[in-house]
Amino acid sequence: MQYSVDNIKDFNTDHIFDCGQCFRWVRQEDGSYIGPAMGKVARVSYNEGTLTIDNADENDFIHIWRSYLDLDRNYGSIKEQLFASDEAMKAAGEYGYGIRILNQDFWETVVSFIISQNNNIPRIKGCIESLCENFGEYIGEYEGKKYYAVPTPEKLSSLTAEDLAPCRLGYRAPYLIKMAAQFIEKGGPEAVRREMLEAEDPIQALQQFYGIGPKVASCISLFGLGRFDAFPIDVWMRRVMNRIYGIDENDLKTMKKYAEEHFGEYGGIAQQYLFYYIRGLDI
DNA sequence: AGCCAGGCCCAAC
């Protein structure tokens, strides 16, 4: 089965699934993407305003995909605000015009972005894929391929670094194991998620967990908690902030301040435009 | 071949 909706603007599958916010969606020949999310597997395709989700019914669309794909947000007006007095941001936002911030599963973002640290994107994808296939729960089969969820905290905390060796996580393996145990101690992902949603400063609070520092916490806040004001700064962001705003590459404080003052509640969206822009330009 | 990647931990200031 499949479900379609019309009049979807500011949407581009390459921009959304290849802008570094997620690691499990795979591009198909026709430009659609297939991937697992929120316990389902689907194919997302887009053509001239029509969004089609295959392997989903209306119920799935309403309860999962509409929010996962952030369809209820008006990116057009957000772009207007961001572009108003910022030519560089305008160029970046026009380059990645179809980016939308996916509202991803909290636990998945925690695991994914711990793995992402000091790592490159192709390799991150491989690590997560291997982790899920080896230790994740079966989700379902789609077009001949079986899909598995990100392993639960219970599963991860029961493993040793040697168990995880096939996943090639390097020094991140012990981070995952210990972090998973900490999550269990705090009542599991849903309990932690609720606590972080109510936290005054989730980016600070998330750093109590082993393997989560400022950058990973910012990504989790943005992609897993819906904190669109979060502004993750990695080497790419330092690079682009230097190139287009002239801020010293080592001056993270000024970068954060710039984001707060200029992008405000939409810092995370601005960050994705910039991130996708600098990586695409390859300069 | 060597530098680099969506950084963090930990010890030493």
Add this chain to the structure above:
DNA sequence: GTTGGGCATGGC
């Protein structure tokens, strides 16, 4: 509170 070395792996 800040700074710097060490870190596992493989993409390019």
